[in-house]
Amino acid sequence: MGVHQRRSVTVRAPGKINVFFRVGALQDDGYHEVASLYQAVSLFEEVTATEADGFSLRFSGPIDCSGLSTDDTNLAMRAAKLLAAHTGFTGGADLTVLKRVPIAGGMGGGSADAAATLVACDELWGTGVGRSGLHALAARLGADVPFALEGGTAVGTGRGDELSPALATGGFHWVLALSDAGLSTPVVYRTLDQHREDHIVDLGPQPELVKVDTAVLQAVRVGDAGSLAEAMHNDLQAAALRLAPELTRLLELGESRGALSGIVSGSGPTVAFLVGSAQEAAELLGVLTRAGHRALTVTGPVAGARVLDAR
Template structure:
């Protein structure tokens, strides 16, 4: 969603997400894993305001404290703006102001949403008009979750999670998010999953050769049935996240005792999404 304030500023928004189903394949020679995910956008959004500038800069506002985030080339929004400028030959820069609502390092794709909204905002601000298909290709260069943040809604992601197909979804699900003061590193969580699978005690649950989203979870979102969804949710990364942050086990148990239909670690965690009636 974009909104042109004037010729000097454009505002774009992109949603955070939860993975209501996430299968992870084996570690491949290139260091990545094939995955199969069912993404669902949530009502927490990242808002990016882009203004003309000679250089590239980013600052943060909003209810989520972004003071600890990098503001140089390590920042995914800066990377997104520079990538679009390189792709189109745009000679200038951009001043980005990001209003954060998605938890940081929480497994909800906040950084990916920043990058997606930046691509949209800069494309409009600079009148580069690269088109939706090329924006999707650039998003995939930036990270596996960025294409979904660009698309939103409910979608199946395969490959590294960036090969998307729309999933039929009706109605609205209601989630309660339990946030953590401390984040989890996505690469560390994946590495812990690989170690878990190498343990002889756990070889009864090997990595799937070709990860796929189960039909049961697709049927649950198609019918907007929270009971069915509670039974079908799955996240292969959850076992690794719980091992790295054991206190999350207590949070999961507490949420379900207090009436949640089910709880699941979102993505690589540590945010836990509880499905409510």
């Protein structure tokens, strides 16, 4: 008998940025309602699933992954095992994740890994769960996993887990500045709550229910960078800037050197600068790089998890 060539399937799924983020009042259970507009951008994770008896996970690519777990606490591993349990599949998969999305930058890299794993394993195993079935499993893995599966532009409401696609035409050019600030999402939220409490007289009480501004939806619908730049907003930004003051200087640098607008993406520390063209993106990238920042250019929106290769 010759050596059996193990089959493998490679799927890529995108990272995302938060173009708009509003946070409702702190509720009794310690949670907030949020309203956000996500845009999937052209920074992709690639997951290759290869036939195996058991499950394993390893990382490759340009990002230092030494701090990432490869056991059952990893979202990609959980995704593969969830699909197997759901379908009664008794085999396994060796997963290799080619990482390009920064770790802990609020860009949903781990969620993209999970979404890509679901699609790859469903294809590899022939379990035939299909898009809608995978969507239900994705939702069980985390709020950002269904979005990485779908891609595009979407509105997230509730606790961020209720997704509805937003109509979008055209494309946007972004320059992302990556920071080593290492902000903790819970700490950013606590800082926001504290700020709101301290300034209750000026700010007034916060609404419990929040929604994405019409102006934002309109801007992405017509694909107009100028109006999106004016409508972009993030309630968490002030808190992130208080915790990492160097981000303020970064925003000022980008906005003074050609960005239409800059925003801290989600709880940070990634900063997304919206620019008017690929040329302007290249120029701003050069400015940020020369100033010692790690930066990259991306476009959005892009499609969600897609099979690249099956052999």
